[in-house]
């Protein structure tokens with residue numbers, strides 16, 4: 001069984017179901033909880049907090065979309081590709097905006113990852129070859145718990161047979177001592193937003209000069225490791241958000257040291273799909289296929305002219321300032337997803353869907369763009385989100 | 397050692413052991429603290445008794461195996477670092493744990509189930525038996541210090 005708990009898409013899960021009591025081997029706690037959530041906190045179909053039938057809520061959504069001039073579709077970053085495709089079709093039919101989580105965090109990195117600015121790698125090659133992994137502004141132990149045990153640090157790889165103690169070096173660069181920093185061999189602490197100073201310091205060190213800032217010994221040491229590395233990978237996360245203006249310097253640094261980039265983020269798959277189709281990863285107006293910052297969820301909710309928003313399997317409200325998120329209450333907001341969450345709570349219409357990879361199958365995209373096929377392991381009456389999106393489109 | 401220091405150290409053998417022997421059996425959970433009756437009966441040990449109870453708390457509460465391996469379930473989040481790093485797991489499961497996957501052999505010591513690590517086959521642990529060594533391969537990679545050998 002494949003786990004859709006994060007973009008590691010671990011494919012080695014063992015699932016047993018004995019009279020509703022499930023046992024899952026090999027998934028981390030995050031993955032297990034997602035699977036185990038099939039009978040917890042489920043969303044019910046509702047309009048203005050009043051319970052309705054699934055047909056009622058779908059019909060109401062159709063009615064709203066039919067009568068609105070400006071709509072937006074958001075989310076789908078953790079959905080199956082079938083649902084992502086359906087959402088594009090629906091968006092094209094109604095000429096809506098389409099946006100996803102990458103406009104909130106990390107999009108500037110994902111763009112570079114997709115547009116060929118920097119070398120990338122397959123996670124299986126990382127396992128077989130990587131001898132130095134740097135975790136910059138990311139904490140995979142919290143967000144992608146098995147990344148380091150499956151790929152980047154602990155496993156034996158074809159060309160890394162002696163194990164993590166001898167064969168692999170790891171460095172964490174972050175504003176705080178994260179769980180990841182607890183286990184990497186070195187840790188460089190930096191002030192949020194001061195990544196740029198560190199880029200400069202590394203440049204100095206690598207050209208044989210003394211760094212101007214920070215712990216000089218540590219930086220020289222890390223510089224030596226970087227020079228010695230045969231297969232280096234920089235895993236990067238949204239800790240770099242504060243330095244997003246300097247993303248080009250970051251990419252230059254990675255290229256200069258001959259490393260590969262892997263963003264540790266979940267919205268890479270959908271971003272890629274949009275990028276291949278439209279040349280942009282988010283904030284796209286499907287009416288004229290144009291891109292603008294004004295189309296990001298943040299700006300859409302701030303603007304006055306948006307009439308409705310359809311959010312699919314993404315608890316975006318938890319990530320936005322409450323003042324902005326609260327706007328969902330004023331407009332026709334529709335939430336499609338398996339569970340109750342803040343976004344569902346703020347939305348006018350809620351449409352429950354099945355848990356992808358548990359109650360329904362589909363294709364999914366790993367963070368390194370490898371595609372996997374998820375299967376259904378539990379029977380349920382919930383419709384998959386792609387079926388719901390399809391019904392809405394057909395009903396228009 | 398810490399446990400031993402807090403015992404009465406009179407070797408009165410009321411527990412059926414010497415104080416040192418008793419300390420080890422406490423760690424391995426073969427005996428419980430109340431078997432050392434002097435500790436409970438004599439005023440002068442009251443403080444030591446309290447400290448011992450504190451010290452042994454993690455052992456009595458967490459799952460404790462024969463090698464002294466303690467798993468603090470509440471701290472474990474199933475990342476599998478220990479599963480992949482344990483040399484016995486690597487040797488017993490070359491196509492599973494060794495290459496980063498979940499356990500695919502019954503002979504492994506550590507494996508993750510329902511999001512938490514579980515221990516089995518503990519007799520094959522390198523800290524066990526005649527040729528035991530001080531292996532730390534499952535402790536060092538744990539980001540939350542969920543695995544511990546309180547005996548040292």
Ligand code: SF4
Pocket residue numbers: 003004005006007008009010026027028029030031032144145146147
């Ligand atoms: S690391 Fe991610 S994909 Fe793997 S088991 Fe955990 S949640 Fe699931």
Ligand code: SF4
Pocket residue numbers: 403404405406407408409410411412413414415418431432433434435
């Ligand atoms: S009963 Fe207590 S004091 Fe007596 S030998 Fe055992 S541990 Fe030592």
Ligand code: SF4
Pocket residue numbers: 481482483484485505506520521522523531532533534535
């Ligand atoms: S002490 Fe060593 S052999 Fe024993 S479980 Fe831990 S890693 Fe495995």
Ligand code: SF4
Pocket residue numbers: 471472473474475476477478479508512513537538539540541542543
């Ligand atoms: S390394 Fe720690 S948190 Fe990870 S599975 Fe092992 S005990 Fe649990």
